[in-house]
Amino acid sequence: MATSPQADGESGTVFSAETYFATQPPPSSLEQDVARVKEFLQRQLQDGRKVVLVTSGGTTVPLELNVVRFLDNFSAGTRGATSAEYFLKAGYAVIFMHRQFSLQPFSRHYSHSTHPFLDFLEIDESSQSATSASSPRITVRPSEEPQLVEVLSTYKAVHRAGTLLTLNFVTVNDYLWLLRAVSQEMSILGRSCLYYLAAAVSDFFLPRQKMSVHKIQSGKGSLHIEMDQVPKILKPLVAEWTREGFIVSFKLETDPNLLLPKACQALARYGHQVVIGNDLHRRKFEVVFVSPKSSSSSASQPSAYEESWLRIDLNKDPHKEIEEDIVAELVKRHEGWIRNAT
Numbered sequence: 241m242a243t244s245p246q247a248d249g250e251s252g253t254v255f256s257a258e259t260y261f262a263t264q265p266p267p268s269s270l271e272q273d274v275a276r277v278k279e280f281l282q283r284q285l286q287d288g289r290k291v292v293l294v295t296s297g298g299t300t301v302p303l304e305l306n307v308v309r310f311l312d313n314f315s316a317g318t319r320g321a322t323s324a325e326y327f328l329k330a331g332y333a334v335i336f337m338h339r340q341f342s343l344q345p346f347s348r349h350y351s352h353s354t355h356p357f358l359d360f361l362e363i364d365e366s367s368q369s370a371t372s373a374s375s376p377r378i379t380v381r382p383s384e385e386p387q388l389v390e391v392l393s394t395y396k397a398v399h400r401a402g403t404l405l406t407l408n409f410v411t412v413n414d415y416l417w418l419l420r421a422v423s424q425e426m427s428i429l430g431r432s433c434l435y436y437l438a439a440a441v442s443d444f445f446l447p448r449q450k451m452s453v454h455k456i457q458s459g460k461g462s463l464h465i466e467m468d469q470v471p472k473i474l475k476p477l478v479a480e481w482t483r484e485g486f487i488v489s490f491k492l493e494t495d496p497n498l499l500l501p502k503a504c505q506a507l508a509r510y511g512h513q514v515v516i517g518n519d520l521h522r523r524k525f526e527v528v529f530v531s532p533k534s535s536s537s538s539a540s541q542p543s544a545y546e547e548s549w550l551r552i553d554l555n556k557d558p559h560k561e562i563e564e565d566i567v568a569e570l571v572k573r574h575e576g577w578i579r580n581a582t
């Protein structure tokens with residue numbers, strides 16, 4: 241068994257997934273998380289529900305063992321949190337694996353930056369609270385009530401039904417260990433599980449063995465850090481950990497010319513079912529689904545893939561969320577995947 245990383249011939253090191261997990265330590269919460277996932281999946285199996293794993297938000301790359309500094313990325317977790325709600329609405333049970341403190345289903349509607357909840361509460365000075373004779377009641381601004389009632393009642397119903405399990409990660413290492421463990425557990429569902437990998441995962445990391453123990457000191461001029469490549473985790477996910485799951489990955493680009501070639505490249509490399517391509521600045525109203533052509537005999541040729549663009553018009557309907565249509569399309573494709581089981 242190879243447990244040492246390989247030099248890539250230029251600079252840095254390429255870790256296989258096997259080497260990665262043999263050399264990087266698991267997060268301390270892993271065992272506990274796996275126990276919660278097992279219990280959740282057993283219940284969904286008994287109830288005959290399909291399960292989707294939604295990954296969401298960005299990963300950090302710590303630069304020190306006693307971490308003061310880390311690299312991060314832009315993702316707020318909007319795509320993941322919004323999609324999770326639509327999957328729940330479509331009858332799926334959802335494992336929502338997200339970056340700690342990123343947006344979550346339901347509470348996302350009251351994000352502290354875009355819609356802070358204190359702004360729509362009012363103090364009714366004329367009334368007395370039922371619990372304390374001296375303090376006045378808090379009321380909800382009438383214009384906010386309809387949405388709050390809708391969000392709150394769905395949130396409560398999901399909690400009563402026990403169809404949402406939330407797990408969190410911070411670093412890219414937490415993410416990789418958790419993704420492996422959850423997907424291995426989910427494989428008991430066969431074709432009834434869907435993977436919706438919307439998290440923005442770092443492509444580079446600093447192995448524990450190369451990290452400074454203490455805070456990196458300034459005063460020695462510029463800082464040079466050589467990072468290694470994060471292993472391509474979709475490869476073992478598709479080929480080993482969950483062979484029958486319906487796997488959807490996301491590809492983010494800023495150069496529109498790269499979107500389709502990169503999506504096709506991912507499908508050719510990993511052999512999964514769908515790549516959803518999105519441009520950083522257009523992602524709220526336009527995405528492209530890329531998937532193997534059903535009749536294709538050669539999945540390694542670019543012509544072996546078909547693209548299908550999904551667009552919404554935010555000028556016409558500013559409240560429309562593109563995730564509603566993304567999820568509707570995937571639910572259809574997943575049903576086909578289950579039907580076509582041999």
Ligand code: PAZ
Binds near residue numbers: 314318320490491492
């Ligand atoms: O979290 P968000 O809604 O701000 O952004 C979503 C997204 C762009 C991170 C997601 O749609 C995506 O493309 N994720 C994969 C990124 C990548 O590794 O290419």
